[in-house]
Amino acid sequence: MDRLDDIYKVRLNEGYKLYEVDHMTLDDLDHLNQIFAEKEQYIDEAFPFLF
Numbered sequence: 001m002d003r004l005d006d007i008y009k010v011r012l013n014e015g016y017k018l019y020e021v022d023h024m025t026l027d028d029l030d031h032l033n034q035i036f037a038e039k040e041q042y043i044d045e046a047f048p049f050l051f
Helices: 002-013 018-022 026-036
Strands: none
Touching: 002 018
């Protein structure tokens, strides 16, 4: 239940309206988490043609 509260708080802080968050599916939430997850990428992976 605490996790659900956190999801609502984060989405509302991102500018979503309560109605929009209520109608999100688990797939929507998973997709948003993937988008906003911090990704670590090394320069040789980002620009392999330089090395």
